[in-house]
Amino acid sequence: xxxxxxxxxxxxxxxxxxxxxxxxxxxxxxxxxxxxxxxxxxxxxxxxxxxxxxxxxxxxxxxxxxxxxxxxxxxxxxxxxxxxxxxxxxxxxxxxxxxxxxxxxxxxxxxxxxxxxxxxxxxxxxxxxxxxxxxxxxxxxxxxxxxxxxxxxxxxxxxxxxxxxxxxxxxxxxxxxxxxxxxxxxxxxxxxxxxxxxxxxxxxxxxxxxxxxxxxxxxxxxxxxxxxxxxxxxxxxxxxxxxxxxxxxxxxxxxxxxxxxxxxxxxxxxxxxxxxxxxxxxxxxxxxxxxxxxxxxxxxxxxxxxxxxxxxxxxxxxxxxxxxxxxxxxxxxxxxxxxxxxxxxxxxxxxxxxxxxxxxxxxxxxxxxxxxxxxxxxxxxxxxxxxxxxxxxxxxxxxxxxxxxxxxxxxxxxxxxx
Amino acid sequence: xxxxxxxxxxxxxxxxxxxxxxxxxxxxxxxxxxxxxxxxxxxxxxxxxxxxxxxxxxxxxxxxxxxxxxxxxxxxxxxxxxxxxxxxxxxxxxxxxxxxxxxxxxxxxxxxxxxxxxxxxxxxxxxxxxxxxxxxxxxxxxxxxxxxxxxxxxxxxxxxxxxxxxxxxxxxxxxxxxxxxxxxxxxxxxxxxxxxxxxxxxxxxxxxxxxxxxxxxxxxxxxxxxxxxxxxxxxxxxxxxxxxxxxxxxxxxxxxxxxxxxxxxxxxxxxxxxxxxxxxxxxxxxxxxxxxxxxxxxxxxxxxxxxxxxxxxxxxxxxxxxxxxxxxxxxxxxxxxxxxxxxxxxxxxxxxxxxxxxxxxxxxxxxxxxxxxxxxxxxxxxxxxxxxxxxxxxxxxxxxxxxxxxxxxxxxxxxxxx
Numbered sequence: 001x002x003x004x005x006x007x008x009x010x011x012x013x014x015x016x017x018x019x020x021x022x023x024x025x026x027x028x029x030x031x032x033x034x035x036x037x038x039x040x041x042x043x044x045x046x047x048x049x050x051x052x053x054x055x056x057x058x059x060x061x062x063x064x065x066x067x068x069x070x071x072x073x074x075x076x077x078x079x080x081x082x083x084x085x086x087x088x089x090x091x092x093x094x095x096x097x098x099x100x101x102x103x104x105x106x107x108x109x110x111x112x113x114x115x116x117x118x119x120x121x122x123x124x125x126x127x128x129x130x131x132x133x134x135x136x137x138x139x140x141x142x143x144x145x146x147x148x149x150x151x152x153x154x155x156x157x158x159x160x161x162x163x164x165x166x167x168x169x170x171x172x173x174x175x176x177x178x179x180x181x182x183x184x185x186x187x188x189x190x191x192x193x194x195x196x197x198x199x200x201x202x203x204x205x206x207x208x209x210x211x212x213x214x215x216x217x218x219x220x221x222x223x224x225x226x227x228x229x230x231x232x233x234x235x236x237x238x239x240x241x242x243x244x245x246x247x248x249x250x251x252x253x254x255x256x257x258x259x260x261x262x263x264x265x266x267x268x269x270x271x272x273x274x275x276x277x278x279x280x281x282x283x284x285x286x287x288x289x290x291x292x293x294x295x296x297x298x299x300x301x302x303x304x305x306x307x308x309x310x311x312x313x314x315x316x317x318x319x320x321x322x323x324x325x326x327x328x329x330x331x332x333x334x335x336x337x338x339x340x341x342x343x344x345x346x347x348x349x350x351x352x353x354x355x356x357x358x359x360x361x362x363x364x365x366x367x368x369x370x371x372x373x374x375x376x377x378x379x380x381x382x383x384x385x386x387x388x389x390x391x392x393x394x395x396x397x398x399x400x401x402x403x404x405x406x407x408x409x410x411x412x413x414x415x416x417x418x
Numbered sequence: 419x420x421x422x423x424x425x426x427x428x429x430x431x432x433x434x435x436x437x438x439x440x441x442x443x444x445x446x447x448x449x450x451x452x453x454x455x456x457x458x459x460x461x462x463x464x465x466x467x468x469x470x471x472x473x474x475x476x477x478x479x480x481x482x483x484x485x486x487x488x489x490x491x492x493x494x495x496x497x498x499x500x501x502x503x504x505x506x507x508x509x510x511x512x513x514x515x516x517x518x519x520x521x522x523x524x525x526x527x528x529x530x531x532x533x534x535x536x537x538x539x540x541x542x543x544x545x546x547x548x549x550x551x552x553x554x555x556x557x558x559x560x561x562x563x564x565x566x567x568x569x570x571x572x573x574x575x576x577x578x579x580x581x582x583x584x585x586x587x588x589x590x591x592x593x594x595x596x597x598x599x600x601x602x603x604x605x606x607x608x609x610x611x612x613x614x615x616x617x618x619x620x621x622x623x624x625x626x627x628x629x630x631x632x633x634x635x636x637x638x639x640x641x642x643x644x645x646x647x648x649x650x651x652x653x654x655x656x657x658x659x660x661x662x663x664x665x666x667x668x669x670x671x672x673x674x675x676x677x678x679x680x681x682x683x684x685x686x687x688x689x690x691x692x693x694x695x696x697x698x699x700x701x702x703x704x705x706x707x708x709x710x711x712x713x714x715x716x717x718x719x720x721x722x723x724x725x726x727x728x729x730x731x732x733x734x735x736x737x738x739x740x741x742x743x744x745x746x747x748x749x750x751x752x753x754x755x756x757x758x759x760x761x762x763x764x765x766x767x768x769x770x771x772x773x774x775x776x777x778x779x780x781x782x783x784x785x786x787x788x789x790x791x792x793x794x795x796x797x798x799x800x801x802x803x804x805x806x807x808x809x810x811x812x813x814x815x816x817x818x819x820x821x822x823x824x825x826x827x828x829x830x831x832x833x834x835x836x
Contacts, residue, residue, distance in 0.1 A: 067759030067767045097755055099768065099784055132752025133785040242756050320738070324828050334550025337515055338660050341485030349485045350517065365485075366517055367551040405738075407825035414746030414824070 025157050025175055027188045028211040029053050029251025032156035034163035037144035039092035039130070039137060047141060048160035049113065049148045050087040050207060055123055056249040057213075058084035059220040061227060063244035069096035070106045070136075071126035072245055078122050082216025084249060085123035087207055088113050090141060091164050091192070092130040096242040105136040112142050116149045129166060129192055129205055129243055157209070161190035164205055167412060168193050169288055174280040180269045185212045185254050187273040193285035204231065206246040206281060212270050213252035214259040221262045222271040223248050230278035234286045234401045248274070286401050291408030294326050294380065295401070299388045303396030308345040310398040312391065315343035323405035331376035333362045336389065351392040357385050443575050443593055445606045446629040447471050447669025450574035452581035455562035457510035457548070457555060465559060466578035467531065467566045468505040468625060473541055474667040475631075476502035477638040479645060481662035487514035488524045488554075489544035490663055496540050500634025502667055503541035505625055506531050508559060509582050509610070510548040514660040523554040530560045534567045547584060547610055547623055547661055575627070579608035582623055585830060586611050587706055592698040598687045603630045603672050605691040611703035624649065624664040624699060630688050631670035632677040639680045640689040641666050648696035652704045652819045666692070704819050709826030712744050712798065713819070717806045721814030726763040728816040730809065733761035741823035749794035751780045754807065769810040775803050 030052055037047035060079050062072050078084065088109060095102045110124040128136065161171035175188035189208040214222070223246065231246060252258065259267045287295045298317045303309035316322055319339040325332035333354050340347055354362035356376035361368055379385050448470055455465035478497050480490050496502065506527060513520045528542040546554065579589035593606035607626040632640070641664065649664060670676065677685045705713045716735045721727035734740055737757040743750035751772050758765055772780035774794035779786055797803050 065756060065759035066765045067755045094752075097752060097767065097780075097783055097785065099782075132755070133780075242752075242759065320823075320827075327828060334512075334515060334660075337485045337550070338483060341483035341660065347484045349515065362515075362551075364517075365515055367515065405828060407828040409738075410742050410745060410823060410825040410828055414742045414748070414822075 025173060025188060026154040027157070027175075027186050027209040027251065029056070029253030030157075030209050030249070031152040031154055032160050033148050033151035033153065034156065034159035035144050035148045035151065037090065037140050039090055039140060045159060045163035046090055046092045047144050047148060048089045048163040049152065050157070050160060050209065050249070051117060051152055052085045052249055052251050053253070054251070055083050055085045056251045057082060057216050057219050058125070058247065058249050059216060059223050060125070060245055060247045061223060063241055065242055065244070067097065067242045069094050069128060069243040070098055070102035071095055071128045072243060073103060074106050074110070075125045075127070075245060075247070078125060082220075083123065084125050085119050086113060086117060087125045087127060087247060087249070089127040089160065089164055089205065089207070090130070090136075091128075091166055093128060093134060093136050094130045094132045094243050095128040095136040097133040098135060101135060105138045108138050109136070109141045109145075113145050113149070116145055125247055127205055127243070127245055127247070129164060132242065157188065157190060160207070164190070164192040166192065167290060172281055172284040172288070174277045174284070176273050176276050178269065178273055180212070180266050181256055183254050183256050185256070185270065185273065186210060187212075187277045189277045189281050191281040191285055193288050204241065204244045204285065206231065206278070208246070208248040208274065208277060210248070210250045210270075210274070211252070211254040212250050212259060213254065213256055214250045214270065218259050218262050218267060219248060219250055222267075222274050225262070225271050226275040226278040229275055230282035233399060234282045283401060286403050289403035289409075290412045291406040291410070292403035293406055293408075294383050294404040296326060296384070296403070297386045297399050297401050299386050299399045300391065301388070301397045302391040302393055303398075304346040304391075304394040306396045306398055309396035310400075312340055312343045312345050312389065313398050313400040315339050316387070316389065317400035317402035320405055323402070326380065327404040327406045329377050329380040331356055331361050331373040331380065333367060336387070337362070337365070340389070340391075346393060347391065348393065353390040353392065355388045356380060443591060443606060444572040445575070445593075445604050445627040445669065447474070447671030448575075448627050448667070449570040449572055450578050451566050451569035451571065452574065452577035453562050453566045453569065455508065455558050457508055457558060463577060463581035464508055464510045465562050465566060466507045466581040467570065468575070468578060468627065468667070469535060469570055470503045470667055470669050471671070472669070473501050473503045474669045475500060475634050475637050476543070476665065476667050477634060477641050478543070478663055478665045479641060481659055483660055483662070485515065485660045487512050487546060487661040488516055488520035489513055489546045490661060491521060492524050492528070493543045493545070493663060493665070496543060500637075501541065502543050502665075503537050504531060504535060505543045505545060505665060505667070507545040507578065507582055507623065507625070508548070508554075509546075509584055511546060511552060511554050512548045512550045512661050513546040513554040515551040516553060519553060523556045526556050527554070527559045527563075531563050531567070534563055543665055545623055545661070545663055545665070547582060550660065575606065575608060578625070582608070582610040584610065585708060590699055590702040590706070592695045592702070594691050594694050596687065596691055598630070598684050599674055601672050601674050603674070603688065603691065604628060605630070605695045607695045607699050609699040609703055611706050622649065622659065622662045622703065624696070626664070626666040626692065626695060628666070628668045628688075628692070629670070629672040630668050630677060631672065631674050632668045632688065636677050636680050636685060637666060637668055640685075640692050643680070643689050644693040644696040647693055648700035651817060652700045701819060704821050707821035707827075708830045709824040709828070710821035711824055711826075712801050712822040714744060714802070714821070715804045715817055715819050717804055717817045718809065719806070719815045720809040720811055721816075722764040722809075722812040724814045724816055727814035728818075730758055730761045730763050730807070731816050731818040733757050734805070734807065735818035735820035738823055741820070744798065745822040745824045747795050747798040749774055749779050749791040749798065751785060754805070755780070755783070758807065758809075764811060765809065766811065771808040771810065773806045774798060
């Protein structure tokens with residue numbers, strides 16, 4: 001498979017930040033591999049493994065959906081100690097809505113890979129994406145695990161990125177390296193975005209690796225901090241999945257003293273790197289949203305509170321009428337006004353200003369006419385723009401990154417089996 | 419124009435309830451008419467008028483959107499007295515996001531029609547649907563009003579139903595007659611559903627007429643009661659409009675003593691008639707949702723509370739992944755489970771049962787296999803079914819009526835101007 005790294009918005013190579021290319025995508029202290037386990041159709045990688053040389057500090061965040069897949073339940077249990085040494089991930093089967101049998105299946109596969117690696121089963125974090133409600137084919141996974149372990153190598157991460165793709169049109173990877181306290185620290189990540197395998201969901205899986213040394217509470221804090229600027233600010237269709245998870249493992253292989261305090265210079269620097277990688281992966285996921293032809297940021301300023309800014313941004317970013325208008329390159333500000341009006345926020349329609357990039361189309365709640373809209377539409381046609389809405393009520397600011405709603409999205413999600 | 423009455427689910431003609439045919443669609447005490455006012459393209463009715471012979475008891479409910487069109491603001495003011503004598507409605511221009519000029523425009527048109535009718539301007543209720551953010555062409559409306567008044571006739575209601583259509587594919591009308599206290603009482607209604615005129619919304623307009631005599635508070639109460647079983651239980655795309663309104667006028671022409679108490683036998687009988695017409699119009703609106711190929715009812719039972727039942731029904735009914743699955747006749751219960759899981763309700767996934775009509779596909783949170791799904795899919799292909807979800811937690815029950823999300827919806831809403 002032809003793999004290329006997609007830094008959708010590569011972090012600017014300023015200061016000591018250095019961007020990796022695909023051939024370098026490795027993180028000291030980790031090896032990875034992927035194989036075909038015949039869960040998906042022949043010819044597709046569908047089972048991946050990431051292993052730390054020694055037990056790594058680990059943290060995770062998981063779907064808020066009350067219907068949680070078996071691997072999510074196991075990961076949540078196993079991360080209580082803040083340590084892990086391996087991630088075993090399959091595509092093609094979500095192992096969700098499978099009851100106790102699903103938990104046993106995930107546990108059996110973890111135990112099998114742990115035995116092969118000579119580590120405790122409780123240090124293996126399982127993850128799955130794909131079909132809901134069908135039994136995990138444990139025999140196929142077990143049969144493939146020896147070859148998987150054999151192939152482990154430092155540069156294997158891109159194979160895992162490929163193995164977790166479903167309807168993703170490109171593998172999602174990002175990595176940065178920056179000196180912290182005089183030593184290069186790497187943070188790399190891979191992600192699987194909103195893709196469909198019958199009958200599944202807008203499933204998101206994200207695995208982050210670093211060679212920094214860090215305590216479990218500090219790692220969890222950095223992860224939570226990064227979320228607010230990445231995976232908690234994106235939407236494709238508003239549905240959340242049974243399998244969503246973001247895992248981070250820190251190997252300490254860089255040989256620095258552990259970060260214990262996120263407010264220290266080293267802690268802040270590390271949190272910044274993690275956030276950069278997370279934000280980049282989040283952008284890649286939206287860019288590759290099912291059927292998406294436009295990526296746009298809904299930026300709210302002037303809201304009465306930051307909370308209301310977020311609520312307004314989310315409502316506009318999720319509105320099917322706004323998203324279909326964007327699909328048609330239509331600067332349809334009436335739909336934006338209407339979405340704001342039902343967002344449950346304080347709003348004075350006569351104060352609202354709306355711009356597409358630099359092109360203002362609404363001032364004080366009134367349209368600025370066809371010429372302004374035409375300029376906006378030319379920008380929209382580039383496929384990437386900021387939709388800036390100033391409510392002119394206060395200082396609340398927030399944003400959401402989203403994509404358009406196209407006929408292709410419907411085709412992907414309606415006709416998958418036909 | 420070829421008009422036919424659409425009772426999508428005609429109320430059963432049991433007891434003394436009698437269903438009207440189009441040639442009879444009139445309500446004693448009212449006249450109506452529609453004309454071409456050149457707001458829309460030539461050849462399309464776009465201005466309608468409904469007039470009561472004498473001031474009628476009136477009530478209304480309006481969009482909860484904070485961005486309210488000028489006619490909505492005027493109607494809310496004018497209905498404070500609980501009386502009205504005319505409804506003047508145009509399509510092709512929503513008169514929304516038009517500021518003070520929009521209010522003045524709506525007021526001027528009301529005043530003009532009031533003068534022609536010889537009634538007070540405050541007794542005219544204006545309504546608009548169509549393009550947002552463009553000035554109402556007052557001159558064209560004024561020029562058309564004399565002909566509109568000339569054409570008023572008891573059977574003109576179907577013309578108004580045609581005049582308020584935008585992308586509706588059929589005019590929406592419903593009417594029932596039933597004896598109350600020995601005299602026939604009629605309730606009739608017309609509606610305009612989710613249709614697009616650039617750059618507009620899923621606008622809904624509903625006008626209800628009756629020859630019952632009723633006090634304004636009782637009429638308002640009956641209207642509110644009917645809403646819960648009709649327009650508050652339907653969704654096409656979750657967007658609400660700047661122009662949504664439901665107006666009801668009661669002429670008292672049937673000659674009965676006024677209904678003052680909704681709990682009296684006459685009050686209950688009247689509320690039942692109003693609800694029947696409202697529910698029928700609501701169903702017609704969803705059936706004619708933009709691009710809709712399937713109409714389905716999401717019925718929740720066994721929720722912890724009635725409020726959670728409604729929340730669950732609404733979340734499933736709005737889920738793009740569920741709606742696209744329905745478009746593809748795919749009994750994709752994993753998406754239903756996932757929608758329930760993010761509905762913000764109490765949920766035990768291991769207790770959930772899901773059926774499509776009589777065909778159960780999930781029991782205790784686990785799938786019942788391909789044969790069960792195939793039976794469900796055969797039912798889905800008929801285009802009309804109940805999706806029954808039993809949460810098995812309590813006695814909470816509610817429902818939502820919705821339609822599928824098709825590529826046609828996207829085309830209608832993305833490509834309107836191209």
